[in-house]
Amino acid sequence: MDEEAPQKGTVTQRAIEEIKAMIAGGRLEPGQRLPTERDLAVQLGISRSSMREAIRALTVLGVLEARHGSGIYVTALEAGDLLETFGVVADLSRGPRLVELLEVRRILESTATALAAARITADRLAEVEKHLTAMNATDDPEEILAHDLAFHREIAGAAGNETMAAILEGLSSRTFRARVWRGYQEEGAFARTRREHAAIHRALVARDPEAARAAAAAHVGEVEEWLRARLRPD
Amino acid sequence: MDEEAPQKGTVTQRAIEEIKAMIAGGRLEPGQRLPTERDLAVQLGISRSSMREAIRALTVLGVLEARHGSGIYVTALEAGDLLETFGVVADLSRGPRLVELLEVRRILESTATALAAARITADRLAEVEKHLTAMNATDDPEEILAHDLAFHREIAGAAGNETMAAILEGLSSRTFRARVWRGYQEEGAFARTRREHAAIHRALVARDPEAARAAAAAHVGEVEEWLRARLRPD
DNA sequence: GCCAGCCAAGTGGTCCGACCACTACAGGTC
DNA sequence: GACCTGTAGTGGTCGGACCACTTGGCTGGC
Numbered sequence: 001m002d003e004e005a006p007q008k009g010t011v012t013q014r015a016i017e018e019i020k021a022m023i024a025g026g027r028l029e030p031g032q033r034l035p036t037e038r039d040l041a042v043q044l045g046i047s048r049s050s051m052r053e054a055i056r057a058l059t060v061l062g063v064l065e066a067r068h069g070s071g072i073y074v075t076a077l078e079a080g081d082l083l084e085t086f087g088v089v090a091d092l093s094r095g096p097r098l099v100e101l102l103e104v105r106r107i108l109e110s111t112a113t114a115l116a117a118a119r120i121t122a123d124r125l126a127e128v129e130k131h132l133t134a135m136n137a138t139d140d141p142e143e144i145l146a147h148d149l150a151f152h153r154e155i156a157g158a159a160g161n162e163t164m165a166a167i168l169e170g171l172s173s174r175t176f177r178a179r180v181w182r183g184y185q186e187e188g189a190f191a192r193t194r195r196e197h198a199a200i201h202r203a204l205v206a207r208d209p210e211a212a213r214a215a216a217a218a219h220v221g222e223v224e225e226w227l228r229a230r231l232r233p234d
Numbered sequence: 235m236d237e238e239a240p241q242k243g244t245v246t247q248r249a250i251e252e253i254k255a256m257i258a259g260g261r262l263e264p265g266q267r268l269p270t271e272r273d274l275a276v277q278l279g280i281s282r283s284s285m286r287e288a289i290r291a292l293t294v295l296g297v298l299e300a301r302h303g304s305g306i307y308v309t310a311l312e313a314g315d316l317l318e319t320f321g322v323v324a325d326l327s328r329g330p331r332l333v334e335l336l337e338v339r340r341i342l343e344s345t346a347t348a349l350a351a352a353r354i355t356a357d358r359l360a361e362v363e364k365h366l367t368a369m370n371a372t373d374d375p376e377e378i379l380a381h382d383l384a385f386h387r388e389i390a391g392a393a394g395n396e397t398m399a400a401i402l403e404g405l406s407s408r409t410f411r412a413r414v415w416r417g418y419q420e421e422g423a424f425a426r427t428r429r430e431h432a433a434i435h436r437a438l439v440a441r442d443p444e445a446a447r448a449a450a451a452a453h454v455g456e457v458e459e460w461l462r463a464r465l466r467p468d
Numbered sequence: 469g470c471c472a473g474c475c476a477a478g479t480g481g482t483c484c485g486a487c488c489a490c491t492a493c494a495g496g497t498c
Numbered sequence: 499g500a501c502c503t504g505t506a507g508t509g510g511t512c513g514g515a516c517c518a519c520t521t522g523g524c525t526g527g528c
Contacts, residue, residue, distance in 0.1 A: 053290040060291040069520035089316040100397035163334035303491030
C-alpha cells in the first residue's frame with residue numbers, strides 16, 4: 001500500500017476530501033489558519049491552480065474563508081456558516097419542489113414556534129413585537145417582507161436550536177420568499193397574514209406551545225395550499 | 235449605468251452569481267449543456283482559470299456537472315442533487331451541534347414516517363421488511379448500518395416528499411451515522427434498536443400514522459438523549 | 469519614549485499559454 | 499450493416515507571471 005492515493009477522480013476532488021478529512025479529524029480547528037495555497041499545493045503534490053479550485057469549492061460550502069492578503073482560515077463551522085448554501089436550493093427550485101420546501105418549512109417552523117413559546121425571553125419577545133408592529137404599520141411590500149422575515153427569524157432563534165434556525169433561514173431566503181409571496185399577497189392576503197401573525201404572537205405571549213404550533217402550521221400551510229392550487233391547473 | 239458590473243467581490247464570485255442567475259431566469263434549463271469553459275470565460279470577460287473555479291464551485295453545490303471530454307451540463311436540479319452537500323454539514327459537526335442535528339432529524343423523520351404509514355405501497359413495504367429482516371439476521375456492524383440506512387431511506391421515500399427525503403439522507407450520511415452509532419451500539423443498544431424498528435414496522439403495516447410518528451420519534455429520540463447525556467459530563 | 473506614517477515581504481486573486489486525458493463522431497474498413 | 503480508427507473538441511492539469519491587498523516592522527518626527 002503506497003502512501004500516495006491511487007488517483008480517485010480528479011486531483012481537485014481529492015484535495016477537497018483531504019482538507020475535509022483534516023478538519024473532521026481534528027488536525028484543523030475552527031478559526032485556524034491554513035498553510036498558503038502554494039504550500040498546500042506542494043504538500044498534496046498538485047498544482048496551485050487545482051488547489052485553488054479545491055479551496056474555492058470549500059469556500060462556497062462555508063467550510064473555509066479566504067482573506068485576500070492574509071490567508072485561508074477555517075470558518076467557525078457553525079450552523080449558519082455551513083447551511084448558507086441551503087438558500088441556493090430554495091432559489092433554484094421551481095414548481096412542485098416549491099411546495100415540498102414549504103411542507104418542510106411548515107413542519108420545522110411549527111415545531112420551532114412551539115419550542116419558542118416555551119423558551120422565549122422577555123427581551124426577545126419584545127423584539128418580535130417590534131417587527132409585528134412595524135409590519136402592520138407600512139404598506140411598502142419590501143418593508144413588510146423584511147419585517148416578516150425578521151419576525152420569524154427571532155422566533156426561530158428563540159427555539160434554542162441554531163441548526164434548525166439556519167435551515168429555516170435558508171428556506172426563507174429573500175429571493176425565495178419574494179417569488180412566492182408576490183403572487184400570494186397580490187390576491188389580498190395581507191389581512192389574513194396579519195391575523196395569522198397576531199395569532200402566533202398571542203400564543204407566544206400566552207406561552208402556549210400547542211397553540212403556537214397550530215398557528216405557525218396554519219400560517220405556512222395557507223401559503224402552501226395556495227401554491228399547490230396555483231400549480232394544479234398547469 | 236454601464237453594462238459591465240462594477241466589480242463586486244471577486245470575478246469568480248460574480249461568475250457564480252451570473253450562472254446561477256441564468257438558471258434561475260430560465261435561460262439555462264435542467265440537463266442543458268453549457269458553452270465551453272473557454273467560451274464562457276470570454277462571454278463574462280474573465281480568464282479560463284477564474285471561470286473554472288466558478289464551475290467547480292457550482293459543481294460541488296450539485297448545480298452543474300462536468301463530463302470530461304464532453305462538456306458542462308446543468309444537473310436535473312432535483313432535491314437529491316442540490317442537497318447532497320447537506321452531508322458535509324453532518325460530517326463536520328461536533329459536540330452540541332450533533333444533538334441539534336438529531337433533533338431536526340427526529341422532527342422530520344417522525345413526520346415522514348407518519349406520512350409513509352398513510353401512503354406506503356405494498357411493494358415498498360415489502361422492501362422495508364426485507365431490510366428489517368436482513369438487519370436482524372447479521373452481527374456485522376457494517377451490514378447492520380447499511381440496512382438500517384436503507385430501512386429509513388425506503389420509509390422516507392414513501393412519504394412522497396423528495397426534498398424531505400434528501401434532507402434526511404444528508405442527516406443520516408454514512409460517516410455521521412457511523413460516528414454516533416458506534417458508541418451507542420457499544421452500550422448494548424442492539425436489542426432496543428431492534429424493538430424500535432419493529433415498532434415502526436408494525437405501525438406501517440397497521441397504516442397508523444400517529445403510532446408511526448410516535449415510534450419514529452422515540453427511535454431517534456433515544457439516540458438523541460444518549461448523546462445529550464454523553465456530552466453533559468464533558 | 470511614543471506614535472503616526474511608510475515600506476517591504478507575504479498572501480490570495482487573476483491571467484496566460486501549454487499540454488494531457490477523455491469523449492464523441494465522422495469516415496473508412498471489413 | 500457492424501465494427502474499428504483517426505481526429506477534432508472538450509474538460510483536467512500544470513507552471514509561471516503579475517496584480518491587489520494585508521500585515522507587521524521600521525523609520526522618522528514629535
